[in-house]
Amino acid sequence: MRLHLLGTGGADGVPALYSDTRVSRYAREHGGKDVRSRSAALLDGHIKIDFGPDTWAQVVREGLDARDWSSVVFTHADADHLAVEELQYSLFPFNGFEAAGFVIYGNNRIVDSVWRRYPDWPFEVVLTESFVPFECCDYRVTPIRAKHGAEGEDAQNLIIEQGGRSLLYATDTGIWEEPTWEYLRDFRLDLLVLECTEGFVLTPYNGHLDIEEFRLVVARMRDMGTVTDTTKIVTTHHSHNGEGTHAELEAALGPEGVVVGYDGLMIDI
Numbered sequence: 001m002r003l004h005l006l007g008t009g010g011a012d013g014v015p016a017l018y019s020d021t022r023v024s025r026y027a028r029e030h031g032g033k034d035v036r037s038r039s040a041a042l043l044d045g046h047i048k049i050d051f052g053p054d055t056w057a058q059v060v061r062e063g064l065d066a067r068d069w070s071s072v073v074f075t076h077a078d079a080d081h082l083a084v085e086e087l088q089y090s091l092f093p094f095n096g097f098e099a100a101g102f103v104i105y106g107n108n109r110i111v112d113s114v115w116r117r118y119p120d121w122p123f124e125v126v127l128t129e130s131f132v133p134f135e136c137c138d139y140r141v142t143p144i145r146a147k148h149g150a151e152g153e154d155a156q157n158l159i160i161e162q163g164g165r166s167l168l169y170a171t172d173t174g175i176w177e178e179p180t181w182e183y184l185r186d187f188r189l190d191l192l193v194l195e196c197t198e199g200f201v202l203t204p205y206n207g208h209l210d211i212e213e214f215r216l217v218v219a220r221m222r223d224m225g226t227v228t229d230t231t232k233i234v235t236t237h238h239s240h241n242g243e244g245t246h247a248e249l250e251a252a253l254g255p256e257g258v259v260v261g262y263d264g265l266m267i268d269i
């Protein structure tokens, strides 16, 4: 499998619109890996993960064609992951129906948003639930419950398996609750993509990870054998409020064998 990180920023991206943080200023000045669009990924060129407000720009930047996407699998409905208005461009009169059909997979809030905005949505919409695996093309996708999201939302991180290889994509999660940890015990990952939203700013907020919480999560996954010495570990979903430029995060995490993710990074497993 090849996972292509299209965006690696937190909710407001880096540099953020109205931000004057040091990290935003650095990104404006230096560009490159310090510019982070809203988190999203593409698996093997056709399984799109999340559809946020930067989708158009990511497609253009990476030379992609959205008509190649067989499926859009959502993690949760926060605005940086679901830009419901952007989905209209797959429909008439913007497009011919024959070209743009794709299956949407999403939790309760995603499905509600799509049907509310598009009562006549012409393509398949599949409700996903944490801990209930489903088949998407020839991939097995298992959502696990994130510690994140709006009240009542089944926010998810995604385990994707194919051909004996497996990855976990976890852009938005605090430290998981015990049922998620228990569930993870049965998996051996070839790739872990894990948020490090709050970077060097250590905070008790539970819906995201700072660098110490990131290390704790990885260590516990190692202890239980879900992460092994051959698992590739990549960060994502970095906030400009995290006080870490790309190079600073690399200096901290590189020696631990962690790759700091950036927009455009492709990871093969």
Ligand SMILES: [Zn+2]
Residues within 6 Å of the ligand: 010, 011, 039, 078, 080, 081, 171, 172, 237
């Ligand atoms: Zn997010």
